[in-house]
C-alpha cells in the first residue's frame with residue numbers, strides 16, 4: 001500500500017514539493033486553507049516576476065541568512081535546475097539585465113501557476129481546499145478546523161510567512177507549534193520599505209520618485225540598485241537587500257544608519273574634478289554636469305549648511321556618502337517576505353521537526369532571510385524538491 005503524504009499549505013514550497021514527489025510510491029494530498037492554490041505566488045507575479053536569479057552558485061548561496069542553511073538544498077536543485085524544469089513543463093524563462101530570471105514570451109503569472117498545477121493534476125495529487133490546520137491530537141495526527149483528524153506517514157508544513165494576509169499567509173499558525181514544544185519567533189517584515197523622517201515638504205513633492213543607479217551601504221555591505229521615495233521613507237531592491245543588517249540594528253538601537261552613494265560609478269576624484277572645473281553655479285552643476293535628479297538635489301542641498309554646500313570636498317563627500325537614519329520598518333502586511341516563524345534550531349538539517357518524527361517545515365515559514373529578486377522562490381522550490389527527493393529515495 002502507498003504511504004500517505006500530507007502537504008499543509010499550497011503555496012510556492014508546497015507546489016514544488018507536490019510536483020516532484022513520485023506519486024506511484026506515495027498518495028499525496030495538499031490541504032490548503034484558501035479556495036485556490038498559490039495566491040502569494042500570483043501576487044509575486046504582479047510586479048516583476050523573478051522566478052530565480054542567474055548569478056553563479058557560490059555568490060548565490062551567500063544571499064541567504066543564516067549562512068549555509070540552504071546550501072544542501074541549493075546543491076540538489078539550483079537556479080539552472082529550476083530554469084530547466086520550468087522550461088520542460090512549458091515555462092520558458094529569460095535572464096533580465098539585472099540577472100533576474102523572468103517568465104518569457106509575455107507569459108502571465110496565472111499561466112505560470114496553471115502549468116505547475118497541470119503537473120499536479122497529471123500526477124494525481126489530491127487537493128483539499130478550505131482546510132485550515134489548527135494543531136495536533138495527542139498521537140501527533142493533524143487537526144484541521146479544530147475537528148477533523150488526518151493521519152499521515154509524512155507531513156510537510158509549507159504555511160508561508162505573515163505578509164499579504166489576503167493570500168492566506170497570515171501566520172496564524174505561529175501559536176500552534178509551541179503546543180508541541182516547537183520554538184517559534186515573532187514575525188518581522190523583511191524585503192520591506194523603511195521609515196525615514198522626511199519633511200512634509202519633501203515627501204509631498206517627491207513621493208513616488210525613483211533614485212536610480214545608486215548604491216546603499218550599511219557596514220561592510222553595499223547594494224547597487226534603486227529605491228523609490230514613499231510618503232514615509234523608501235522602498236526598493238537596493239534597501240531590501242540590506243534588510244537583515246537593518247533589522248539587527250533596529251532591534252539593538254531603534255535606529256539604523258545607511259549611506260547612499262548617488263554616483264557609485266564615479267570615483268570621488270572625478271567628482272571633485274567635475275565640480276571644480278564647472279563654470280556654472282553648484283546646483284546647475286549637480287543637475288547638468290553630474291546628472292543628479294531634482295529629488296537627489298533636494299535631498300543633498302538641505303542636508304548641508306550654505307558654507308558646506310559651497311565647499312567642494314564636503315559636497316562631493318555628501319554625494320558619495322549621504323546618511324539616512326532609518327527609524328523603523330514599514331507595515332508587515334506590505335512586506336514582500338517575513339522573517340520569524342519556526343526557529344531553525346527546531347528543525348534538523350533536513351528540515352524535519354526535532355519534536356515530531358516525519359513532520360517537516362519548508363519555505364518562508366522557517367526563520368531565514370534573502371533579498372527579493374528570485375532568491376525567495378528559488379529557496380522554496382529547492383526546499384520542496386529536496387524533500388521530494390528524500391521521499392523518492394526511500395525504499
Ligand SMILES: Cc1cc2nc3c(=O)[nH]c(=O)nc-3n(C[C@H](O)[C@H](O)[C@H](O)COP(=O)(O)OP(=O)(O)OC[C@H]3O[C@@H](n4cnc5c(N)ncnc54)[C@H](O)[C@@H]3O)c2cc1C
Pocket residue numbers: 008009010011012013014031032033034037038039040041043044045047048049050051052131132133134158159160161163164167168169170171172173335336337362363364365372373374375376377378380
Ligand atoms: C508583493 C510580492 C512580490 C514578490 N515577488 C517575488 C519575486 O519576484 N521573486 C521571489 O523570489 N519572491 C517574491 N515574493 C516572495 C514569494 O512569493 C514568497 O517568498 C513565496 O511565495 C513563499 O512561499 P511559501 O510556500 O513558503 O509560502 P506561501 O506561498 O505564502 O504559501 C503558504 C500557503 O499556506 C497556506 N496556509 C497558511 N496557513 C495555513 C493553515 N493554517 N492551514 C492550511 N493552509 C495554510 C496559505 O493560504 C498559502 O497558500 C514576493 C512576495 C510578495 C508579497
